[in-house]
Amino acid sequence: MTLTVHSPHLPAAAGPSPLRRSAEALESAFLAEMLKSAGVFRPSDTIGGGEGEAQFVSFLADSHARAMVARGGIGLADSIEGALIARQGGQA
Secondary structure: OOOOOOOOOOOOOOOOOHHHHHHHHHHHHHHHHHHHHHOOOOOOOOOOOHHHHHHOHHHHHHHHHHHHHHOOOOOHHHHHHHHHHHHOOOOO
16 A cells, blocks of 8 residues: 655655756667667567568667666766766756
8 A cells, every 4th residue: 555645845856857857868869779789679580570570679679778767777877967067067
């Protein structure tokens, strides 16, 4: 059983900043390209899904990359966000 308490005295949790979302999007794109490059989702020759399978491999790679980033990724978004914040003079 989950109990959620909403209090008017507590500030609402803010979502990630636009800078953080951009850093995560870049990490997701990077991971998707690495997964495609490594051939992780290469169609097998034994089952043969045809052209349809080959066309949707990029969607599968993108989806897996977004899921990886949502679970912490490889830390690339943290590095990108830190570098961008430093470049802005320390202001998020």
